Structures are given as structure tokens and as C-alpha cells.
Amino acid sequence: MPEEDPDYSVVVPAYDEELLLPRTLASLSQAMATVPLRGEVVVCDNNSSDGTAAAARAAGARVVFEPVNQIARARNAGARAARGRFLVFVDADTEVPPGALAEALRLLESGSFAGGGSLVLMDTGGDRPADLVVRTWNRISRRLQVAAGSFVFVLREAWEAAGGFPESLYASEEVWFSFAVKRWARGRGLGFRVLEDHPVRTSGRKVAWFSRWTLLGTFLLFTVFPFAARSRTLCRVWYHRPARTRAAAPAVEAPR
Numbered sequence: 001m002p003e004e005d006p007d008y009s010v011v012v013p014a015y016d017e018e019l020l021l022p023r024t025l026a027s028l029s030q031a032m033a034t035v036p037l038r039g040e041v042v043v044c045d046n047n048s049s050d051g052t053a054a055a056a057r058a059a060g061a062r063v064v065f066e067p068v069n070q071i072a073r074a075r076n077a078g079a080r081a082a083r084g085r086f087l088v089f090v091d092a093d094t095e096v097p098p099g100a101l102a103e104a105l106r107l108l109e110s111g112s113f114a115g116g117g118s119l120v121l122m123d124t125g126g127d128r129p130a131d132l133v134v135r136t137w138n139r140i141s142r143r144l145q146v147a148a149g150s151f152v153f154v155l156r157e158a159w160e161a162a163g164g165f166p167e168s169l170y171a172s173e174e175v176w177f178s179f180a181v182k183r184w185a186r187g188r189g190l191g192f193r194v195l196e197d198h199p200v201r202t203s204g205r206k207v208a209w210f211s212r213w214t215l216l217g218t219f220l221l222f223t224v225f226p227f228a229a230r231s232r233t234l235c236r237v238w239y240h241r242p243a244r245t246r247a248a249a250p251a252v253e254a255p256r
Contacts, residue, residue: 007037009082010090013074015046016241017092018055025059027095034098035105044078072165072173079159087159089152099198104153114185115154116193117147123204129212133219141194149174151200158184170235210237
């Protein structure tokens, strides 16, 4: 007999993530064990040069491949391969508490919501500028009801109607995706909610990789000039990996 399709799919885009991916997948396994719906995990290996794919398979995830190194493309490739009617996108360095997954699925299953996101906690090690960026983002996310890329949940039909995550952008694609889903949802009387009670926790590795002023400057640049996200060069903080996490073979870049 053919295997029954899952109710939901967790899609994890991953580029050179063998160090942090196992922790993310372990947190997902724990969270998924607490909900009654059937789920699957799909990891999109975004042309990694390390053991990302092997780490994903070792954790029981299904792995698909996207050759062009771009977050939006990886999210969309994973979603196309996913079989669930509900889609949950989780970054490869993010831990999802059981309450966040349960609440997201409850809202999607209710028939009253098209999608949403979650507030975010970051392991910054007490770095004040980084903490300021996170607090500011959470205020924006709460006020405008837009999702952070670390945790986005959506009806499959809403993802399809929105055209997926915009592949013209190298960063902030989740913000524009949120706006597109909300437009589609309004026409159908559906909501879009950013969860506040169970924030997801993402790593503070960028704080170690980049200077505080680089991070703060990048945040301000994208706040004032959002379409700077069309430039891969200006989105370096999303794609750079320290030398120890990269092999010699470079990832394929999308055309500028």
C-alpha cells in the first residue's frame, strides 16, 4: 500500500549547516512528537560543500537538492518536494519549542488562518547592538504581523497562490512573502498571526562572524532601503560562512 501523505511538512533550507543542523532537527523531532498530526521533515541542501546532507539523513529527514545558493530558492525547492497540506519553514540554526509548532498547526487546522510566524530569541551572548536588533525586529514583526524567516507557517494553497518566496531577493524574502500571503488571506476572510507565547530560538553565530557595526548597519540599510535585498553582495551576512565550514568548491550563485 502507498504511504499516506503527512498532514504537515517542515521545510529546512540548509547551506553548509552540518554543525548546527543536528540540533535543529533534534528540536523538531521533540516538538513533532507532541502533536497528533502526521509530519515529515524535508531538508533542502542548498549546494553545501560540507556534510549537511549526510547530517540531515542521519536524523531521518528527507533531503532534496537546490543547486543555486539562495535562501528563497531553497525554501521553494523544499516546499515543492513536501507532501503536507500545511508547510512550516524553519531555519537550519533555529530551535522550535513544542508550543510553537502545536500552536501553528492548530491555527492552520482551524480553517481561520492562512499562516503566520513567531517572535524570535537569539543567543547573542549579551551583545547589546545585536540584542537591540532582535528587539527592534520583534516590535516590527508584532506590529506589522510579518514572519521572521526562522519560523514561517502557511497553508500550501497560500504558498502556491503567493508564488512562493520571491526569488528576486537574497534576504528578507519572508517579509514580502508574508505580505503576499496576507493579501491572499484577506480576500478569503483568513488571518495571519505572529505567535508571541512560544518564541523560537535562533543562533547568534552572526554576532561571532561579523562586527556589531556590520550587523547594525546591515539592519538599518534594509530598513531604509528594502530593495537592497536584490543584491547578493549587500546580503553577505546571510551567505558568508567561516573558512572552517566551507570546502574548496563554491556554491552556484543565482544571476544578479
